[in-house]
Amino acid sequence: MRIFVIFLSAILVNNFVLQRFLGICPFLGVSKKVETALGMSMAVIFVMVLASVITWFLNSLLEAMGLGFLRTIVFILIIATLVQFVEIFLKKSAPALYEALGIFLPLITTNCAILGLALINIQYQYTLLETVFHAAGAGLGFGLALVLFAGIREQLEFADIPKPFQGLASALITAGILSMAFMGFSGMIRV
Amino acid sequence: MANSIQILKKGITENNPVLIQALGMCPALATTTSAINGLGMGVATMSVLVMSNVVISMIRKLVPAKIRIPIFIIIIAGFVTMIDLLMHGFTYELWKTLGIFIPLIVVNCVILGRAEAFASKNPVIPSILDGLGIGIGFLLVLTALGAVREVFGNGTVFGFTLWGDAFNVFVIILPPGAFITLGLMAGLLNWISISRQEAAKLKEKAKKEQTAKKEGQS
Numbered sequence: 001m002r003i004f005v006i007f008l009s010a011i012l013v014n015n016f017v018l019q020r021f022l023g024i025c026p027f028l029g030v031s032k033k034v035e036t037a038l039g040m041s042m043a044v045i046f047v048m049v050l051a052s053v054i055t056w057f058l059n060s061l062l063e064a065m066g067l068g069f070l071r072t073i074v075f076i077l078i079i080a081t082l083v084q085f086v087e088i089f090l091k092k093s094a095p096a097l098y099e100a101l102g103i104f105l106p107l108i109t110t111n112c113a114i115l116g117l118a119l120i121n122i123q124y125q126y127t128l129l130e131t132v133f134h135a136a137g138a139g140l141g142f143g144l145a146l147v148l149f150a151g152i153r154e155q156l157e158f159a160d161i162p163k164p165f166q167g168l169a170s171a172l173i174t175a176g177i178l179s180m181a182f183m184g185f186s187g188m189i190r191v
Numbered sequence: 192m193a194n195s196i197q198i199l200k201k202g203i204t205e206n207n208p209v210l211i212q213a214l215g216m217c218p219a220l221a222t223t224t225s226a227i228n229g230l231g232m233g234v235a236t237m238s239v240l241v242m243s244n245v246v247i248s249m250i251r252k253l254v255p256a257k258i259r260i261p262i263f264i265i266i267i268a269g270f271v272t273m274i275d276l277l278m279h280g281f282t283y284e285l286w287k288t289l290g291i292f293i294p295l296i297v298v299n300c301v302i303l304g305r306a307e308a309f310a311s312k313n314p315v316i317p318s319i320l321d322g323l324g325i326g327i328g329f330l331l332v333l334t335a336l337g338a339v340r341e342v343f344g345n346g347t348v349f350g351f352t353l354w355g356d357a358f359n360v361f362v363i364i365l366p367p368g369a370f371i372t373l374g375l376m377a378g379l380l381n382w383i384s385i386s387r388q389e390a391a392k393l394k395e396k397a398k399k400e401q402t403a404k405k406e407g408q409s
Binding site: 070175 | 213214216217218220221261264265268269271272275276290291294295297298299300362365366367368369370371373374375377378379381382385
């Protein structure tokens with residue numbers, strides 16, 4: 001039950017983009033088309049689960065050695081290396097998947113949602129199983145927000161927006177309204 | 192001298208990291224629930240930016256181009272860890288409210304962006320100035336955003352009570368308020384720069400007409 005609550009609250013209640021403000025850069029950057037948004041979401045979900053599991057083991061190792069203060073440096077290096085490895089691995093073994101995710105993978109290294117997720121997992125002292133579900137939920141939540149936002153922006157292309165508010169300004173206000181809609185979920189689960 | 196002031200000014204106005212380049216949005220939105228929090232986050236980011244700019248510009252000729260990004264990230268992560276520990280020691284309350292956004296300075300695109308675009312190509316002194324300029328630009332936006340959200344959401348500014356709970360828009364303090372306030376700020380800035388450009392155009396037009404008249408007379 002606890003696992004299900006963690007999973008669902010990561011998708012809806014504590015949505016990574018709209019409530020926690022993690023991963024805003026790709027959220028604003030690759031949300032012009034639904035298709036690219038889908039590709040990006042897939043890549044993020046994939047890397048999030050993988051990175052969470054690896055950083056969970058690494059954290060236990062660091063804690064055991066009393067090197068907790070090195071966490072930030074170690075985690076960012078691991079995530080950067082992991083993304084590189086995933087890219088090389090996919091290129092060799094699953095070219096179709098690589099074609100689909102290819103261009104989004106390098107962008108993920110600087111996505112603060114990945115490092116943020118790894119740090120939140122540690123902060124809440126999740127077990128390994130909880131970590132996996134939290135990561136999957138966070139990734140799905142990111143994807144949901146991104147795809148919804150891309151859908152709205154595709155429609156906004158045809159809207160007659162006053163000149164000063166074109167681009168970034170209107171995108172931010174749209175995100176604000178979407179975030180308000182997601183606040184409706186906050187009564188659902190108490191975490 | 193004039194050149195160095197130029198570098199400083201550029202970071203605050205035309206290269207402003209948040210409002211113009213749309214970099215570093217996550218901390219700008221997440222930590223600005225009050226003016227003090229925005230200021231604290233701004234100062235932390237600025238310190239990391241200046242220090243990493245200094246070191247990267249010092250070693251810029253020794254770093255092989257192919258592995259420069261990992262090296263930059265390690266340098267930045269080192270400074271972030273320092274700031275994290277310092278804030279834990281000296282400003283514990285602020286450290287607690289900013290939470291994971293202090294370690295997340297590592298992935299703030301502003302810092303890696305400046306390392307790549309400026310510090311890795313310029314000597315130390317201009318790099319310090321660039322770091323300061325961009326850092327101040329970041330800090331000003333965060334403080335302003337924090338102050339606006341605090342005034343309208345909580346009726347206080349920097350902890351001083353303005354009108355208390357009399358007429359607060361509570362949503363401004365909550366996550367949607369961050370998006371909407373920053374959106375309105377960006378829109379306002381665009382509106383100012385567009386109306387300025389139009390005013391400049393009108394002036395030029397008037398000037399041209401005058402000179403044309405003069406030429407006609409002569």
